[in-house]
Structures are given as C-alpha cells and as structure tokens.
Amino acid sequence: MPESSTSDTRERLISSAADLIAASPGEDFSLRAVCDAAGVKMPTLYHFFGSKQGLIDAVVAHGFDLYLGEKSAMESSGDPIQDIRAGWDAHVAFGLANPGFYTLMYGKVRPGYSPAAQSRPSEILRGLADRAADQGRLVVPPEQAAAHVLVTNIGVTLRQIVLARPDPALSAAVREGTIAAITGTAERPAAPLTTAVEIAAARPEILGRTQTQLLVEWLTTIAAHQED
Amino acid sequence: MPESSTSDTRERLISSAADLIAASPGEDFSLRAVCDAAGVKMPTLYHFFGSKQGLIDAVVAHGFDLYLGEKSAMESSGDPIQDIRAGWDAHVAFGLANPGFYTLMYGKVRPGYSPAAQSRPSEILRGLADRAADQGRLVVPPEQAAAHVLVTNIGVTLRQIVLARPDPALSAAVREGTIAAITGTAERPAAPLTTAVEIAAARPEILGRTQTQLLVEWLTTIAAHQED
DNA sequence: ACAGAGCTATAGCATTGATATGAACGGAGC
C-alpha cells in the first residue's frame, strides 16, 4: 500500500502547515518550521508542492474543504433567500473560528490574484442567486446579487478579524441590508401599500372584520391609482 | 541647514518605497531595492524607520495624506448622507487608482493589526454618522452606521482590486444598499403603515376626504397596536 | 534478482531583514 505512506506524508505536511498558520494567524510561516513539525526535510515538501505557493494553495483547498464540509451539513432549507442567510452566518462563523485559513483565502489582497478554490463557495452562492431570480425574488441580475452578497460578507468578516472583535450585530445588520438591497424590499414605491395590506389582514381583530375588509379595499384602490 | 538634507533623505526613501509599491501592487518589496532607488545604504533606512514595518507605516501615513488631501477638496456638501455617498466614491476611486497603497492600508489582514492611520478616515465617517443621527436620519446607532459603511466600502474596494476589474455598478449597488440600511428606508416594521398614510393623504381625491380620513385613522390604530 | 519509479536526505546558493562597528560631518561650549 504505497498510497498510505505517500498520502500520509503529504497530509502531515498540510496538517503541520495548517497548525502553524492557525497558531499565528495572518503571520507568515517558514517552510522549515513546517518540515520540522512534519518530521521531513525541505526537498520532500518541494516534491509534493513545488513551491511555497503550492503548499499554500493546498492548505487553502483543505480549508475550503473544511468550510464546505461544515456548510453542506445544513444546506437547502428550500428557500434560497433563507439559504443565503444561513450561508452568510456560516461564512462569518468560519472566518472568526479559523482566521488563519480565512486570511489566506480572502485576506491576501493582490491585484488579479484569487485562489482557484475561492470559486467554489462563489458558485454555490451564484446557484442560490439564480434560484432566487427564477422565483422572482430579486430586483437585480443574479450575478450582481451574488457579487453583492459575497463582497459584503467577506468585508464584514475581514473587518471583524482585523479588529479581533466579533460583532454579531454588525454582521446581522449588513446581512439584512444586503438582502434587502438585492430583494428590493426597500425601493418599490408600491410596496408600502401592499405591506400595509398584509399587516392589516394579519390582525383583523384590531378594526374588526368589516372595517378591515374595507380598509384593504381602499388601500388596493389607492395602489391601483399609483400605477399610473 | 541640516534639516533640509535629513528631511530630503527621509522623503526620498518614502517616495522610493511608494514607487516600488506602486510598481508591483500587493507584492512584497525589498528594502535593498528601496535603498538603491534612494541612493542610500540600509543602515540609513534603519536609522530613519527602525524596521521594515516602520517604513511601511510611514508609507501608509503618506498614502492617507494623499487620500485625505484629495478628499478634503470636496468636503461638506451640507447633507451628511450625501457626504457619505461622496466619501464612498472617493474611497473606491482612491483604492482603484492606488492599489499598492490601498492593499497596505486595508489589504494586510492580520488579527488585531490595524495601522494607526486607518483611524483618520474612520473618524471622519463617524463624524458624518453623528451629524446624520443628530438630524434623525439614522435608524441605527451612529457607531454602527459608520462601521456598516466602512466595512462594505472596504469590502467592495478590496474585491475590485483582487479581481482587477472595476465594477461601478456593483459599487453603487452596495453603496445604496448600505445607505438604505442605515437610514432605514427598508426595515422599520411600522414604516409601511406610515408610508401608506403618507401616500393616501397625498391623494385624497381617490377615496374622497371622509374615507381618506377614516383610512388614516384606522391605519394609525393598527400602527399603535403594532408597537406592542 | 534486477531495473525503474517514487520518495527523501545532504549540502549549498542567493536573497532577505536586521545589526555591530565605526567614520565623516557640523554645531556647542570652554
């Protein structure tokens, strides 16, 4: 069984690198330290990964496996918008729990450089946005909605990492602001009337059944005139 | 006049470093290259800045001077929300025009590390948020509004840098989504009722004066019950 | 048993950030 030993060394190198990165998140790490921790010498590392960037890529891919592994356990609530919400929170939680991985994945800003593994969560998000668009839930093209969510989600996560201070309220505010922006809860001028109808219809005991029905009728009349 | 020469060498070092950084944005740079470009040897650099981080800090401070210099030219439109809009666009424009500086300022993500110079634009933003709050324009505490704007503004700028592709539509969408979120155009549960009242009151001819008055009264009743 | 492929070690290179030592220079005080 050669693959046991080969795979073992490779995984041990990745695991050692991951440990070092997790031990000093955001800091640079030394290949020799990785080799010492793995009990190997440098040419072995170079045999498997070719360069430091190759090792980093492998570690990042490993990090995304972890991330998507956690995430896949709770997928598909049925509602794409709700899935985006859950994905947002999972994204932030992963970043705060694994700042070392996360800074490698999204914190190394360099023009034109985005690790290939980044595309996986991006495509999941794009799929959710497409489904939401199919259901008519979006007021912007699905690709822009996905980009909007991704950008703000990464932004709020990175910021919490650099400030070394989780801020659930901020994350929730940005999340809801983003979802409102792509679903257009804010900007349709006719929406307040529709919402008012829903609110009134939900509590018929306040005004009584008859008055509520009349209220709904009147509001609908006004809404009809608004379309002009 | 010794201060002429001292200041000269120091500035020349910063300028050389800035040039190198601008020449290969996001990449690491060598102190020897900086010294060669400035026509000095390394101990001179260490005399002025003490360490590489010291030089980076000086360059970052210089970058913020540039940024705030551009920005101060167009301050104070009178409306704090409008100022936030203009500040957003200036922020993105500076990041895209100076990706080297920008990645040093906001792209080096490391837990607990935020350059001191970052606080300057942050405080300007905080001031605008306070003014907006004084005018009753915000539905969230001013510190959270400022954090929300800063986070999303940085996020959308960093993303455009890593993708090496300006996306004005995305920037505008995120900007307006953020402003909507902090000014509460979207999320107050009582807002639809209030807005419906305004819409109905604005067009009394649709239902007639009496019915409109009654409608407003009923909507207000429901709104009062909503507060429970 | 033999050859070849895959894996690993020894040793070394060039570059990097950082420092110890000391020389040149100009102003301050006796």
Add this chain to the structure above:
DNA sequence: GCTCCGTTCATATCAATGCTATAGCTCTGT
C-alpha cells in the same frame, strides 16, 4: 581653536528564508 557630541551614513556581517542540484534509499513489477 579645539574638543565633545549628536546626526547621518558606509563596510561588513549574521541568521533566516525560499529554493535547488545531486545523489541515495525503498518499494514495486517483472
């Protein structure tokens, strides 16, 4: 005028880093 001292800068060097050339080891397939 002369010495003293702080500022500024160069020579030389260190330790650590990423990377590689060469060669030896082990295991597999025939």
